[in-house]
Amino acid sequence: MRHDVIIVGGGFAGLAAATYLARARRNVRVIDTGKPRNRFADASHGFLGHDGSDPRHILATARKQLLAYPTAELTEAEASTARIHEDGFAVALASGEEMVARKLILAFGLRDELPAIPGLQERWGKTVLHCPYCHGIEFSDQRLGVLYRTPMSVHQASLIAEWGPTTLYLNGAELAQEDAATLAARDVKVEPAPVTGLIGDGLGLSALALGDGRHSAIAALYIAPRSCFTSPLADDLGAEIEQGPLGPVIRTDADKMTAIPGLYAAGDIARMPHSVSWAVADGVTAGTSAHRALVFG
Numbered sequence: 001m002r003h004d005v006i007i008v009g010g011g012f013a014g015l016a017a018a019t020y021l022a023r024a025r026r027n028v029r030v031i032d033t034g035k036p037r038n039r040f041a042d043a044s045h046g047f048l049g050h051d052g053s054d055p056r057h058i059l060a061t062a063r064k065q066l067l068a069y070p071t072a073e074l075t076e077a078e079a080s081t082a083r084i085h086e087d088g089f090a091v092a093l094a095s096g097e098e099m100v101a102r103k104l105i106l107a108f109g110l111r112d113e114l115p116a117i118p119g120l121q122e123r124w125g126k127t128v129l130h131c132p133y134c135h136g137i138e139f140s141d142q143r144l145g146v147l148y149r150t151p152m153s154v155h156q157a158s159l160i161a162e163w164g165p166t167t168l169y170l171n172g173a174e175l176a177q178e179d180a181a182t183l184a185a186r187d188v189k190v191e192p193a194p195v196t197g198l199i200g201d202g203l204g205l206s207a208l209a210l211g212d213g214r215h216s217a218i219a220a221l222y223i224a225p226r227s228c229f230t231s232p233l234a235d236d237l238g239a240e241i242e243q244g245p246l247g248p249v250i251r252t253d254a255d256k257m258t259a260i261p262g263l264y265a266a267g268d269i270a271r272m273p274h275s276v277s278w279a280v281a282d283g284v285t286a287g288t289s290a291h292r293a294l295v296f297g
């Protein structure tokens with residue numbers, strides 16, 4: 001099967017890229033396993049015109065609108081391997097089916113690795129959060145917590161204090177003296193005891209259990225998740241990958257093209273920081289860049 005463009009990942013970046021290519025009347029195939037990074041949250045915030053919408057609903061609408069174009073196709077499957085091919089790129093599914101395209105856009109997103117504290121995993125996207133712009137105003141003026149994971153957690157706690165009274169839980173980590181001063185200047189409290197569990201009804205949060213038996217009342221806990229690629233395809237194709245403070249990032253130029261001609265990367269895997277709006281913008285950049293390369297390349 002031959003296409004103008006194959007897109008691996010049909011989340012926010014992948015569907016945005018595909019929509020622009022389909023509108024350019026190009027033959028585009030999206031391959032998608034249907035597990036966007038924010039699927040744990042019931043509401044996505046900050047994306048213009050969709051503030052508070054269910055992310056699954058935004059993506060389902062985008063998929064439906066894409067598939068109304070006659071040159072767009074979507075395969076619900078995992079792209080398991082990819083290689084450079086004489087006509088561009090060959091992508092194989094787990095079933096063994098192979099597809100070839102002149103250009104390839106990687107938009108397979110990230111997976112978050114969360115700390116193994118009882119009660120934390122199941123609250124991810126509900127009362128355990130990473131971004132106050134995405135999920136912050138909902139907890140305005142309530143007690144907020146930040147779990148120390150990296151030196152960036154000091155900055156995160158200083159920022160989150162903007163939304164409510166904040167405590168940084170060191171969970172056994174050491175705090176540098178200058179960081180203590182930064183936190184004090186923002187009225188952020190520091191709790192050194194280890195965190196042993198999260199307490200609350202259902203997926204709500206009312207307190208953190210501490211190693212010395214105390215309970216510390218909070219309504220939301222922010223963490224800096226470490227993330228990893230959901231797929232090895234970027235490594236397999238030899239794309240340049242940098243190690244950012246929170247995980248890997250595929251290096252691209254301003255057109256979202258990697259160092260490998262014809263190979264593009266968009267969304268969370270190819271940028272910092274991360275949001276739906278930025279992923280969509282990157283998808284549009286990658287889609288239109290790939291289109292121009294098909295026309296003029």
Ligand SMILES: Cc1cc2nc3c(=O)[nH]c(=O)nc-3n(C[C@H](O)[C@H](O)[C@H](O)COP(=O)(O)OP(=O)(O)OC[C@H]3O[C@@H](n4cnc5c(N)ncnc54)[C@H](O)[C@@H]3O)c2cc1C
Nearest residue numbers: 009011012013033034035037038045079109267268275276
């Ligand atoms: C809990 C949580 C809440 C968030 N809330 C917000 C918010 O309120 N507002 C906001 O702007 N941002 C929010 N974000 C960030 C947002 O989720 C990401 O920035 C956005 O999803 C990135 O889009 P993407 O297209 O790069 O990747 P994704 O949306 O993660 O899409 C990647 C797609 O690729 C598919 N895929 C992966 N591997 C393969 C493969 N090998 N073959 C085929 N398909 C594959 C996946 O199944 C998925 O469908 C949140 C993130 C988290 C973790």
